[in-house]
Amino acid sequence: MVPPFLLQLGISAGFIVLMVVLAAVAKIPRATPSLDDAALRRLLADDFPEQVPEQVWIAGDGKAGLAAAGKTALIAFRLGDGYVTRDLPWSDLFRAHRTPDGIQLPFNGPGGGLARLAWPGEAPWPPERP
Amino acid sequence: MKDLEHAPFDVVTLAVPAFVLLIVLEIGLGWLKRAPVRYETRDTATSLLLGLGSTVAGVLTAGIVGGATIWAWHHRILDLPVAGWPAVGTWIALFLLEDLTYYVFHRLSHERRFWWAAHVNHHSSQHYNLSTALRQSWTGGVNGSWLLWLPLAFLGFPPAMIFVQKGISLIYQFWIHTEAVRRLPAPLEYVLNTPSHHRVHHARNPRYLDRNYGGILIIWDRMFGSFEAERDDEPCRYGIVRNLGDFNVLRAAFHEWWAIGRDLLAARSLRQAVMAVFGPPGWRADGQGDTAVALRARWAARVGADPNPPAA
Numbered sequence: 320m321v322p323p324f325l326l327q328l329g330i331s332a333g334f335i336v337l338m339v340v341l342a343a344v345a346k347i348p349r350a351t352p353s354l355d356d357a358a359l360r361r362l363l364a365d366d367f368p369e370q371v372p373e374q375v376w377i378a379g380d381g382k383a384g385l386a387a388a389g390k391t392a393l394i395a396f397r398l399g400d401g402y403v404t405r406d407l408p409w410s411d412l413f414r415a416h417r418t419p420d421g422i423q424l425p426f427n428g429p430g431g432g433l434a435r436l437a438w439p440g441e442a443p444w445p446p447e448r449p
Numbered sequence: 450m451k452d453l454e455h456a457p458f459d460v461v462t463l464a465v466p467a468f469v470l471l472i473v474l475e476i477g478l479g480w481l482k483r484a485p486v487r488y489e490t491r492d493t494a495t496s497l498l499l500g501l502g503s504t505v506a507g508v509l510t511a512g513i514v515g516g517a518t519i520w521a522w523h524h525r526i527l528d529l530p531v532a533g534w535p536a537v538g539t540w541i542a543l544f545l546l547e548d549l550t551y552y553v554f555h556r557l558s559h560e561r562r563f564w565w566a567a568h569v570n571h572h573s574s575q576h577y578n579l580s581t582a583l584r585q586s587w588t589g590g591v592n593g594s595w596l597l598w599l600p601l602a603f604l605g606f607p608p609a610m611i612f613v614q615k616g617i618s619l620i621y622q623f624w625i626h627t628e629a630v631r632r633l634p635a636p637l638e639y640v641l642n643t644p645s646h647h648r649v650h651h652a653r654n655p656r657y658l659d660r661n662y663g664g665i666l667i668i669w670d671r672m673f674g675s676f677e678a679e680r681d682d683e684p685c686r687y688g689i690v691r692n693l694g695d696f697n698v699l700r701a702a703f704h705e706w707w708a709i710g711r712d713l714l715a716a717r718s719l720r721q722a723v724m725a726v727f728g729p730p731g732w733r734a735d736g737q738g739d740t741a742v743a744l745r746a747r748w749a750a751r752v753g754a755d756p757n758p759p760a761a
Contacts (some may be wrong), residue, residue, distance in 0.1 A: 327504075339497065342488040345488065368747070391559070404692075405694075415677070429711065
């Protein structure tokens with residue numbers, strides 16, 4: 320005999336699977352266009368309105384971007400059908416890893432996240448600033 | 450007597466099939482392009498798993514919450530009518546007082562970090578749909594916020610009535626988590642918490658931060674200066690000030706507790722430690738924190754707006 324609570328939990332789990340599958344099949348995420356300079360600046364202006372990017376770089380696949388604002392690096396990277404932003408000291412960009420696809424920069428704090436930037440192998444990282 | 454201590458059924462459990470049907474309907478409306486509904490698969494999974502986890506967490510603390518409420522009722526100061534026509538008055542009084550209690554709880558859950566840590570997971574989705582409504586707290590039972598409802602029992606409202614009314618409030622708040630409903634007729638928008646008002650509550654635009662705490666009624670926000678109307682010229686951007694970097698359920702449930710622990714370890718005085726736990730979310734010792742008040746003030750200074758306009 321299954322305890323009622325476990326039965327209820329099991330049924331709930333079944334409905335969760337059903338709803339997630341429905342959401343996947345329906346294919347109704349937000350439209351998420353690739354980033355360009357203007358889109359990245361808009362995104363960063365929303366999240367870091369006091370920072371003024373002097374220069375921005377867009378990852379090769381348009382799914383991430385980097386901006387320099389004084390000694391601060393501002394990063395936006397895609398998550399699902401949205402973007403997540405982070406700010407960090409420019410010098411922290413040196414802790415990123417090179418991968419065959421580009422650059423990976425993990426964020427180990429409570430908010431977490433992993434910025435993946437499609438970045439040409441021959442291009443310097445961090446990018447050179449004027 | 451026992452009938453008044455324990456509700457004969459859990460109204461929220463009874464409503465679960467309706468929750469499922471409405472989510473299916475909302476997804477259908479989005480798929481048919483009949484409403485501006487957006488679902489992201491992993492975000493939906495996270496929301497629903499947080500809902501499932503919260504029911505388990507609720508069971509673990511239900512004994513303490515229920516026992517304390519019954520104890521408080523045994524020490525009540527009034528014997529309120531609970532049968533026949535006079536009970537209607539008791540129900541109306543409970544409806545109003547429970548909704549006011551919810552307002553206080555909800556405001557506390559946004560303005561003080563110890564309670565925000567339990568509530569933040571409800572706000573951590575960048576989406577706003579019916580699955581977001583089920584993104585419930587795992588730690589709401591352990592931070593003592595349920596103590597806020599004990600005065601109702603001390604006053605004389607039977608525990609069964611209180612739990613039924615709390616369930617009704619939770620069920621009401623489910624359907625307002627949608628973009629499919631634009632606005633209700635003006636008189637309803639004036640009195641009730643509606644999809645439009647609650648979209649504002651879930652938005653992270655500085656103008657909308659920490660606004661519209663109401664449960665069923667929005668009148669408390671209008672009375673206590675926390676009301677903000679949704680504007681057509683400023684679409685809601687959903688989520689939290691610094692959005693989470695992945696869809697990890699455990700991160701969504703516990704990240705603010707982790708952040709509190711980190712800040713406690715970094716505290717250099719008793720005051721800093723107290724503020725790390727009980728200060729407003731975003732507080733920093735150097736005064737440069739991104740609290741809701743600071744974010745709204747800086748935004749208002751940039752655009753020349755009033756950070757606290759009079760309630761409409």
